Amino acid sequence: GQNIDQPTEMTATEGAIVQINCTYQTSGFNGLFWYQQHAGEAPTFLSYNVLDGLEEKGRFSSFLSRSKGYSYLLLKELQMKDSASYLCAVRDPGNTPLVFGKGTRLSVIA
Amino acid sequence: EAQVTQNPRYLITVTGKKLTVTCSQNMNHEYMSWYRQDPGLGLRQIYYSMNVEVTDKGDVPEGYKVSRKEKRNFPLILESPSPNQTSLYFCASSPGTEFHQPQHFGDGTRLSIL
Numbered sequence: 001g002q003n004i005d006q007p008t009e010m011t012a013t014e015g016a017i018v019q020i021n022c023t024y025q026t027s028g029f030n031g032l033f034w035y036q037q038h039a040g041e042a043p044t045f046l047s048y049n050v051l052d053g054l055e056e057k058g059r060f061s062s063f064l065s066r067s068k069g070y071s072y073l074l075l076k077e078l079q080m081k082d083s084a085s086y087l088c089a090v091r092d093p094g095n096t097p098l099v100f101g102k103g104t105r106l107s108v109i110a
Numbered sequence: 111e112a113q114v115t116q117n118p119r120y121l122i123t124v125t126g127k128k129l130t131v132t133c134s135q136n137m138n139h140e141y142m143s144w145y146r147q148d149p150g151l152g153l154r155q156i157y158y159s160m161n162v163e164v165t166d167k168g169d170v171p172e173g174y175k176v177s178r179k180e181k182r183n184f185p186l187i188l189e190s191p192s193p194n195q196t197s198l199y200f201c202a203s204s205p206g207t208e209f210h211q212p213q214h215f216g217d218g219t220r221l222s223i224l
Contacts, residue, residue, distance in 0.1 A: 019142075031210060033212055034211075040198075040218070041217070042215035042216060042217050042218055043153070043200070043215050044215070045212035049208055050210065071186060085153070096169065097155055097158050098213060099155075100145075100152055100153040100154075101152060102150070102151065103152050103153075106144065
């Protein structure tokens, strides 16, 4: 099975950088996803990591360390529209569904 | 436009009155899934389907049924809804479960069972 931990809430200032951490304990691992979800809306895919290291995509980057069971999502040049929940999800090996963490609610303030 | 469509978007109903939430995708995806999302509990999987006529229980299947008679549709059935099934429901699909394939989510269905 999977156990995924994320901070419940974070607050950051417009224009700043914020790092959202995710730790997981799994019997196997076949990739980690980050999703963004605005209140009352559907989650949308942000990034995917399966190998160790940093994946950069514009203002968003995601990092993975498989040996530590650890990932983070880095958001740069924060904008008010980045206020949302960020969900970490892990996939087991084999044809198994994603398991989601409970999400981190990020508030961006002026 | 590639999308996952859920209906209805909102429903208020009463205990015991059978209801169905439909989900349809136009991307020819093999994998489909239903989640419920509750405050403090995150997204929890109810049922999933790897392909037509193949369905499996997720983490919280009690009180729900699904069917997958055709690839594009994956309805969620509540035979006898109860107040603890009041929640926000999402349907999702992906091409398969290959490791790099993200899920695409529908817009959600907010169910209130009185």
